[in-house]
Amino acid sequence: MSRTSAPRLARVLLLALTATVFPGAVRAQIATTAASTAGQRPPRAIRRDIPITNAIRRAMSAGVRDSTGKPGARYWQLRTDYQIDVSLDPTTARLTGKARITVHNASPDSLREIGLRLDPNHFIGTAPHAAPWVPAEITDGMQFSRMTVNGAPVNIASNAAPQAAGAEGARAIQTAQAASANAAGENTLVNGRSTNARIRLGSPVLPGARAVLEMDWSHKLPGGPGTGHRMTQRWADTLFQPTQWFPRVAVYDDLRGWDTEFYLGPSEFYNNFGTFDVNIDVPAGWLVSGTGLLQNPEQVLTARAREQLAKVTQSDALTMIVGPDEVGPGQATATSSTGRLTWRFHADTVNDFAWATAKKYVWQATRATIPGKGPVPIHLLYLPGRANVYERAPQITRHALEFYSKLWFPYQFPQLTLQDGPSAGMEYPMVINSNQGAADHETGHQWWPMVVGNNETWYGWMDEGFNQYMNILSAADAAGRPAVLDGEGQKYGQTSGNEAEAPMMWNANYAGPGFYGFTTYSKTPLMLSMLGGIVGDSAVQKAHREWANAWLFKHPSPWDYMFFMNKALGRDLGWFWYAWLFTTGSVDGRIESVKTTAGRTAVTVAQDGDMPAPIVLKVSFAAKGAPIRPMKNAVMLDATTALVTVPVDVWFGGARSVTTMLTFGTRPIEKVVLDPNRRFPDRNPSDNSWPKVL
Template sequence: MTKTIKLVASLFITLACTSYSFGQKEFYNNNKFKQLDEELPTPNVYRTGAGAPGPEYWQQQADYVIEATIDEDKKRLTGSETVTYYNNSPEVLTYLWIQLDQNMRATDSDTYKIRQNHIGEKTNINQLAAIDGFPEYDGGHKIQKVTDADGNALKYTINKTMMRIDLPKELKKGETFTFNIDWYYNINDRLLMGGRGGYETFAEDGNTIFTITQWFPRMAVYDDFNGWQNKQFLGNGEFALTFGDYDVKITVPSDHIVASTGELQNPKDVLTSEQIDLFEKAKTSETPVVIVSQKEATKKEKSKATDTKTWHYKADNVRDFAFGSSRKFIWDAMGVDINGKTVMAMSYYPKEANPLYGQYSTEAVAHTLEVYSKYTIDYPYPVAISVEASNGMEYPMICFNYGRPEKDGTYSPRIKYGMISVIIHEVGHNFFPMIVNSDERQWTWMDEGLNTFCQYLAEQEWEDGYPSRRGPAENIVNYMKGEQNNIVPIMTNSESLKQFGNNAYGKPATALNILRETIMGRELFDYAFKEYAQRWAFKHPKPADFYRTMEDASAVDLDWFWRGWFFTTEPVDISIKEVTVEELDTQNPKVEVAKRKAERDAQPKDITTIHNEEAKLVTRVDERPELKDFYNSYDPLDADLEDYENYKKYKAGLNEADKAWLAKKHFVYQVDFENVGGLPMPIIIELQYADGSSDKKYIPAEIWRKDDKVVSKVFVCEKEVTQFVLDPNRETADIDTDNNYFPRKPEVSRFQLYKSGANQPRTYDSGRLNPMQKAKKNKK
């Protein structure tokens, strides 16, 4: 469609604006730019409207002294702990809540009862056993006794994965209470039963790697927001925990190496003098130093010690404690300079993980500490450890990861980059939530999403073209355009999430990347994100604290963004609905007559005229020329004297700037945009010109404030536009790119012709040669 506009008095084109009534209740309630004040908690003396801890912010503390022993043959852990609990709250407490996470594996666990099951065409005994939680496995914390500091029995009640201890007297503000718990539990076969921790026994040599997690009764969080966070542990929602100091002694077979949260207190009791010297050398080495070699570990695999050693670790101001133990461990380490402080980056792994772990693991740990420290806070702890345990899970200063090559030492790019990514991710969890201590039992995205975003930054700083799985906007499109009944908002409780990985990891990470790259810009985003990390380091932030801090530190109103990306499941789908060419009326008779005639001549002929021409029809007037008069040669589009007089008057009314503008050729386009998906986003449009050049325009999302369905924008260009392209760099997660072009591009589909006959067999990754193996084969 082409319309004509006139330039009058000056060159400013006045565009009509539609008037809207903001008093309509329906518009207010559905307005996508409505502020979040009604959804967010009211600021108070504990948490301010700026998103920072308030002047009276408080949090509890729990210190632990623990002694634990692993029985390798029985696969059992026995422990005794003394807990000192500090009531820093203004409330009086009459009971304490303790988390017994191992009870998730008890035979009567709700986790198994509420898990949906389906009968498939094929199954096996293990799958059938898993339905009821492996009935032959006696799981769960076995509480032996609970006493006060003087050994007097305390009344306690176990409710599934939670235990309440009734206090003998009120615990007032500023007071402490010390109590003891003795317990044991049977360690689960992690590869068979799954789980964040457990044991793995290697069939080839009969040795075991223990990854000990959620292993001791732990204090639940009591805070200003929830009171006691005592939601049951069902398996997905992870852990809300209290900071404290730990003094832990771990007794294991004497030929085991123990990797643990904290710093080793008795190296002379458990390490050789050579290992101690190598550890000291590693502190200043620029590359990893091997402290326990593969040769040493392989030798120990051939016989099992019958005596034990006790490893003594201490950790200050941490929210949890975990460790790994095995005689199979190879151990390497290197020092990392974090703003003048040396942090030991270390890896523990079986020979089955070499050469991948020896080459990459500790380097990935060091890289993670450096990158995360740049974007959040300086890493505060003395060590950071990666343990290869064929899984992925995080704890303060230590994490368990995967990454085993083929037996011939080769590996696929999927394994290599998957291993590096999981190490970055799990080490990164030291920052979220081990330091910025969000409530994982309630809001998984606050640790997984923020951490996955930082993981993406670290991956992209590892090497050019790193194949990041999550972070780029394009990678979340398939999830966001999926069936709405299989998607829930990010702001959903951890145990109620659908598509856990996409919801808690992928979508929030993508949202933050879009904020950084497209909406806020790197400078504003990085400052605000770092401010959030610094404000809430070693504290307990909530979603509102994050939202408010990001806005407070950047002066960018993001309520529309949080509402759309975090509180709804609407996708991004902006369409170029229509483009109208607004042609300038120069009022020059010569110019305008030529244009009008060209437009008329370009109109298609009617079918009768076409057929008459084909039949070479001779009209009566053609046969009798004397019938022609003035009107047979008159063209109503021709200009007359009055047109030229009007043009002179028009030019006289223009100033010099108007005349200079008129001297150039201009193209004016009105582009109508439709918000098909519902989620408002910035409009990023590329104008591709006839001369092969292009120009990208950025229109903030606020253009949708008064109409979130259709908006229009006029573009005045000195060159003719041949193609309009929305979101040319795929930075907004638009789920339908077909409507991003005007004129529309034809859809192109590809097909292959196969030989007729039986269906082609399916292929799988397993059993196929990886690229390294193919390269070796090709050399032969």
């Protein structure tokens, strides 16, 4: 018996046995085998609806969200108001603070715990982090010395650093202590050494009620050669750039309750909106910048600096507030009998607070003129030796603020500050840690997530991706040319099919290091390029603008975006959103054949991928010949060129190839190009032309 005949005999015996028990199964297998042998492929399955998860289904049932994509009639969100006093000791690089946080429970639920975001715990060495994000320094993390809820103490045993029993043993002890305390009706801090902690409450916070949290805390700001944004927060002991530096209350929303995601490094944030009153105590002579408006310039600034600040909004000129030679108390700042000054900042309706301070900052300022609002100051604080990387920052930032204000909605805040430091590409409300290199991009984040509060941790594409798309538009406008999105959508064909790529709707925290940047940043412009190829770029931007205005200072989900865009564009785009957001498929279109008979040309187009797309054909005619007859679904681009469009619906029946009949008459057709604007993902664009380009 040969080596090949034994398996064949085994299959025959299996079929015979199966035929006795399941005769229908054998017929199906024979039919499938025959079809495969004939080289036929099964029909293409096109999903046309938007998948609805349990979370969004519950929210829609509760009336918080609905199919219009606008906030539902019962939409709600928590509000958190912060009062913080913080002091910096440059010699130890340590922040010591007191926070009073008021949590307003606008939800219909009784809150039996309060989630906390303790991002400084990312640096304790035992916290999980994503590669290649490497903390610059191992620290002791967030240390609490006191915590209360509505005046009642919180058991903070779980905040103690692991002792000789080891990390696992310490965690077991902390868990047992927390369970015991909670059973006794006490407030208890749980997972206090994690970036995702919570306070178990002895008494719940009822709907419509509020809870006041008070905390005394401290932590060290890490310095050294970290890898990744936010992993280094100081340069030696003369410049500090605190970010995620205070205990934050996590978001509690209608989709998942408390946000329980860890801070792993790359993925960013999801925060509540509220008011911040922050008092920052630093050595006299050190300049401080941050979120919000400075409330006590008379106490911390020199008379000359205050005089210069008064000029900033009067022209586009760049005004020097504190020069490179003005250093120390009495020159850079006001003097102080104690050797220290307290800078007081206030910010309304923001979702975070960041600041920076340095011993020798240069401070310059200019303005942007916001349509419908007027001038707002742009502040730049940088080290004297880094003036070259801030030279173009005023013009870039001004253009970004003014352009995005026209594109989406007016800039919502009273000022914007660029802060120099180890993080050169990060954004917070009214603050960007950036020089001119990322000024446009980071300014764009003032729209999302700083006003339209997308969940960056889960759906980074709604934050970074939208920003990357509008950066293309801004760059073109700054150069005085039309924005070109042709070719962007087609690019995705070169990536589609890579097994390492996660779908865009996958939690960005776990998208993997190889594709986090692509899925979070780069894929959205490709998706919106294709959408623009279907409905027009201006229509996409108009619908996006309307969506953004509907969700000012709220928390939209991806479903809200998809539903809103469908309604605004007047299209059922479920097939589009499903293919782009929930899969990693592509179109992979090609011209299969072109045949002309008696003035009728049959163009057969195949789509080999799982993503459907309309058929768009650019038809070029001979310069001379019979008149070109009008044809349905066709427009003339010029005297000898037509654009033919066949709706995507032709694929919904499962076909893998579709023949379009061109009935322009007997004028010879010299060339046909599929997807001439290169908007649809295609692995091999070389087969999109007839005659085929060799």
